[in-house]
Amino acid sequence: MSRADGVLRRWNPHGWIRLHEPPTGRVCVAGLPGSGAARLADDLRRLGLDVVSDGPAAVAVVVFEANAVVGHAELALLREAAAETTATVCVLHGVDERPDWPAIRAADLEILHRHAPWSEGAVLLPVTARPDHPEASTLTGLRDVLTATLRAATDPRRARAAVVAGTRLMIEEEIARLAQEDDEAALRDERARLVASARATPAPDLRRLQVELLHETATGLRATATAALGTLEKDGDVAAVAVVDAGLDELGARLTAALTGVAPEVPPVVLTRTPPPPAGVRSLEDVLTVVFGASAGAGLGGLLTAPFRTLPGWTALPVAVVCAVPAAAALVRVRRRIAHRDRMRRWVTEELAVARAELDTWVRTGVHAAEAHHAAGRDRHATRVRDRVAALDARIARQRGERRVRLAACERDLAALGHPREPTSGRMRRTG
Known part of the structure; x- marks a missing residue:
């Protein structure tokens, strides 16, 4: 044939x-x-x-x-x-x-x-x-x-x-x-979409987010401190502690929502809490307060018994004692309240300072972890895109070669x- x-x-x-x-x-x-x-x-x-x-x-x-x-x-x-x-x-x-x-x-x-x-x-x-x-x-x-x-x-x-x-x-x-x-044509369109998606994938601006979160931390803690100190002067230490707890919880929730929105793998913030100082604690200031209160009461009693000095000497002593004891007790109570309020102010300041340090550390650590996670995800996506593009190129070349063979x-x-x-x-x- x-x-x-x-x-x-x-x-x-x-x-x-x-x-x-x-x-x-x-x-x-x-x-x-x-x-x-x-x-x-x-x-x-x-x-x-x-x-x-x-x-x-x-x-x-x-x-x-x-x-x-x-x-x-x-x-x-x-x-x-x-x-x-x-x-x-x-x-x-x-x-x-x-x-x-x-x-x-x-x-x-x-x-x-x-x-x-x-x-x-x-x-x-x-x-x-x-x-x-x-x-x-x-x-x-x-x-x-x-x-x-x-x-x-x-x-x-x-x-x-x-x-x-x-x-x-x-x-x-x-x-x-x-x-x-x-x-x-379909393979080339898919290849173009893959290349365009790899170039157009936006990365989150984590550094800017870090600056915003640190600024929000400072602003929120400052507002919490102002509210807590005002409440302490007005409503006492129990209300001030409640204001501090509520402010820290709200601030932690806002920061967690903002950071986990772009980095879900970041754990929520957990702050260390310390109990407020007790109101009935006795210190060296209380002893000095008692001494100063007794002295002030004795002086007040002497001042009040001055018109009775024409009486026998022992007669003015009960009057001085009766006047000195209430004065000393009132002074001790006032001084103790002032001292406890000072301790509460220091506690609020220290509590918020510790919270700020922990929040700053959490924000920076979370941003660093998010950057590492996004970089790894970007690398994995780039690898998948590169492998798929290479497979598409090989398939396109194979089909072109087969068509050239058939034409020949x-x-x-x-x-x-x-x-x-x-x-x-x-x-x-x-x-x-």
């Missing part, structure tokens, strides 16, 4: 089989519903032709309607008929019912020449059943044309030339399809079939 025969067998198995079967004198009549193909087939049978509607045939008669130009359906039917037979005759049926059929025929010819290159040797005959029609062929004339076409189609050389021409058309259509094929195979098959020969006088005349 020659290389050309191998190409014919692979690309056009029906044509290959037709070349190796005994020549047939059959005519296949095909047409769309309503075109009159069935009636024309019956007329040709009555005239003695071997007409079939399906199966192997040497000549195909494709029936077009005279009331409309050919469309995609007619071209597809003509394409199928040309691939299955050696010669094709196109018939414009029903011209006796349309006076403007010459314009329809001219438009059909233009469409056939432009969109049906396989119909180069086809004949477009206007056919009528009226024997006196001046321009159209009669059924007898169509029979004579088909008889001559059948004689030419049974020539082995012509049959092989027709199969080769049909096979060349198949290969050329495949080459055109491969040239216009763009299987990589098609070109080799065309070269094996040889160059198409120019139409000779023995061939059917060109359409139109």
Whole structure:
């Protein structure tokens, strides 16, 4: 088997089989519903032709309607008929019912020449059943044309030339399809989206967030200190402790929400709390206060007993004692309250100072952890994008290579079939 025969067998198995079967004198009549193909087939049978509607045939008669130009359906039917037979005759049926059929025929010819290159040797005959029609062929004339076409189609050389021409058309259509094929469009779009997403992924401005959180920490603690000290002066130490606890809880919740919003892996803030100083504690100041209170009370008693100094000496002593004891007790109570309030102020200051140190450390540590987490996530995403882009590039290159291989195979098959020969006088005349 020659290389050309191998190409014919692979690309056009029906044509290959037709070349190796005994020549047939059959005519296949095909047409769309309503075109009159069935009636024309019956007329040709009555005239003695071997007409079939399906199966192997040497000549195909494709029936077009005279009331409309050919469309995609007619071209597809003509394409199928040309691939299955050696010669094709196109018939414009029903011209006796349309006076403007010459314009329809001219438009059909233009469409056939432009969109049906396989119909180069086809004949477009206007056919009528009226024997006196001046321009159209009669059924007898169509029979004579088909008889001559059948004689030419049974020539082995012509049959092989027709199969080769049909096979060349198949290969050329495949080459055109491969040239216009763009299987990589979706892959290129996905690659562009991946690259764009890798470039456009915004990283959180954690340093700016750190500055904002530290500023919010200082502002919140300052507001809590002001509120706690004011409450201490107005409502006492219990209310001041409640203000401190509420302020620290609220500030910790705000900071946790702000930082975990961009870094969910950061644990919530937990502050160290110390109990406030007890109110009844005794210290060295209390002893000094008692001494100073007794001295002040004794002096106050002496001042009050000065008018009674004319009495005996021991008589003024009870008066001095009675006056000194209440004065000393009142002074001790006042001094203890002042001392406890001072201790509460120091406790508030120290509690908020410790809280600020812990909050500053938590914010800085959380921001550092968030930066490390986002950097790791960015690296993982970049790695995934890089691997996917590399896989897409390899797939695009593979598909391009496969398409180049198929195109090269098609070109080799065309070269094996040889160059198409120019139409000779023995061939059917060109359409139109």
